[in-house]
Amino acid sequence: MNKKIIIIILVCTFLNFNKVKLSLLTYENTSKEITKDLFLSDNLIDKINKFKSLRDFKIISSKPIKPIELPDKNLDNLNLSISKKGKVIDNYLSPLEIFPNIYTKIDGILTFRGDNLRNSINLSVSNIKDKKLNIRWFNKTSSSSWGGGSGWTGQACVIKWPDEIKKMMNIKDIFKNKATFTEVIYGSLDGKIYFYDLETGEKSRPSIDIENPIKGSVALDPRGYPLLYVGQGIPEKGKFGYRIFNLIDQKLLYFLNGRDPLAYRGWGAFDGSPLINRKTDSMFIGGENGIFYNVKLNTDFKPLDKTISIQPEILKLRYKIDNNNYQGIENSIATYKNLCYFADNGGAIICLDITSMKPKWIWYGKTADDTNASITLEVINNIPYLYTGTEQDKQGENGFTYIRKFNGLNGNIIWERKFKCLSRVVKDKITNEIKASNGGLYGTNIIGSKDISNLVIFTLAGYDHPYKGIVLAIDKSSGETKWKWEMPYYSWSSPIAFYDKKDKSYIIQCDYHGNVTLLEGINGKVLDKINLGKNIESSPIIYKDKIIVGVRGNRIYCLDIK
Structure with a gap:
């Protein structure tokens, strides 16, 4: 042979x-x-x-996975086009474009909220004993017109690189030879991407400067390939769009221009974190210009030569819904098999079949409002259930935030609850422009497990008072509130749950006053609190009893859970 x-x-x-x-x-x-x-x-x-x-x-x-086939529903008010290289495609079909059940087997947290369901942010079992939080290390960032540290959604990635991959990258030699080396990668409002050793906080390699503030969350390749995916939130100096970097030498491999002439909206930001299908070598992301991108990467990784390259082929979905004048996908898309779910700035919820790049159902009700928090999915008996909620944006200073559960196969609402939230008027420190700072939902919810497997946890800003907030534990089946913690300060940061060896749950919640609060998951009891001095808009991650989170005040922190 x-x-x-x-x-x-x-x-x-x-x-x-x-x-x-x-x-x-x-x-x-x-x-x-x-x-x-x-x-x-x-x-x-x-x-x-x-x-x-x-x-x-x-x-x-030898056992092909079949895509989920759904009838079209509520699409009469939809206009769409699919294009490639500037030409409209009438019939696109990619029947193998199905996400696997396991997003990655690489040790780490590689995308916003951990996986394609956006609900696996913490996989390790906690050794919590004293129920205390301590600062382990912090690092300073530089500043841009938007400050430094991290903003919304601002989640880090963490990865324990396979040894052979670690050795081919431009990581410091001391860490190449460190068996336990785990790397933290964080995008900052100063326009730089920082690399740290999780244990010590020491910089593991040079930062990457994209010259534009990074508001969203960076992502790594689920195959363990040395690829970094990063968007940006604000145009400052550099080009405005999405970037893919080679982490062997930190060179830019590809730039996707967010100022797309095809788009109905000229805003070129990418706050959402992409999903990469490791089986098809494809990347999916929504842009704030209102376009949904399907990117065939054509990755060519040559470990022996220590090289990696991509030759992206871009497929674009542009859509418009009658009476929805708000373009833009600001959240991170979620997927189950061939079904992709996202919301837009008008509040429409879209179920997209990525094998055909055509929506299967759309919800755009009378109470729809700007939806920036990412949709989360829970799959039960092969049915994906969606949990989502809105800002209080288009209703003036007083209005409601709506929290909903959907059946992901047909778009039917299982339950809906509304909560009074207030927006506030603020003056921009740079432009002196008067703007509204909206209340409602910004953080992505927790789908409970273990002893809170019956709960879904949401955090709302502006509840009862423009500067206050609330954490709500809602019964998954009925939509009834089981417990609540009324926060003295509002929060845009996503709550995060973790569990000990006895399946007991705990929740970490950050707020704009700089507090990191430890709660009991079963009842919302406050166990401990530590203050980091500045507004925390970003979403934390937890990896082996270490919390990584940035603040608006030019710092990135690592906390120990004791």
Whole structure:
């Protein structure tokens, strides 16, 4: 048998592929299709060093996954177009564009809220004993016109790189040789992306400067490839759009211009965090210009040569809903199999079939309002249920925030609850422009597990008072409030849950006064609080009893859970 075929078989055995059929291809005639289910591991490169690229494998599933087929619903008021390279496509079909059940097997948190359901932000079991929070380290950032530190949504990524990948990147030698090295990657309002050692807070490599404030959350590739995905919130000096970086040498691989002439809206920000389908080598993201992007990356990763490249092919979905004049996708999209869910600045909820790039249902009711918090999904008996909520934006200074649960297959509302929230008028410190700072939902909710498996947790700003807030524990089935914690200060930051060895839940909630509060998940009892001195808009992550969060005051913190 050809040696190269033997090597492919060894690699597949090593990777523990289940029920797959290997295409017997020689090096010369091999397909350039990306591996269907490939995760990098410490010894992988030794197994494949006879190949020029990881694209030299072709794995064909013997048990194809079927997409979910849904009838069209509530699409009469919709106008849309799908285009590629400036040309409209009438019939697009990619039947294999289905997200796997597991977003990644790489050790870390690689996208906003952890996975494609946007509800797996903390996977490790906590060793909490004293129920206390302590500062472990902090680092200063520089400043831009928008300040420094981190803003909304501002979540970090954390990753324990496979050894062979770590050694090929421009990480400091001390960390290349550190077995426990785990890297924190954080986008800042100063326009830079920072890299830290989780344990010590020491900078692990140089920062990357995109010259524009980063409000949203960076993302890493779920295959463990050395790729960094980053958007931006405000145009300052640099080009306005979305970027993909090579983390071997930190060079820019691709720039997606947010000022798209195709868009109905000229605002080119990307606050949302993308999802990457590791099986199809595709990236999906919504832009604040109102366009939904399907990006075939065509990744070519050559570990032996220590190189990685991409050749993106861009598919664009532009849509318009009657009587919805607010374009823009500011939240991070969520997916289940071939169904993608997102909301826009007008408050419309869209279910999109990414195999055809066509919506299957749309909800745009009379009480729709700006929806910036990301939709979360909980799958029960193969039915995805959506949890979502609105800002109090288009109702004046006094109005309501609406929290809803949807059936993701048909768009039916399971329950809806409304809460009175107040907006406030503020003066922009830079432009002196008078603006409204809206109340309502900014943070992404918690879908409870373990001892709070019956609850979904939402945090609202401007509840009862423009500068106050509330944390609500809502019963998943009935929509009734089970407990609430009325906060002395409002919050845009997403709450985050973690669980101990006995399945007892805890919640971390940050606020604009700089407080990081530890709560009991079952009843909302305050257990501890630590103040970081400045407004916390960003969403924290928890990794092995360490909390990573940035503040508006030019600092990024790591806290220990004791």
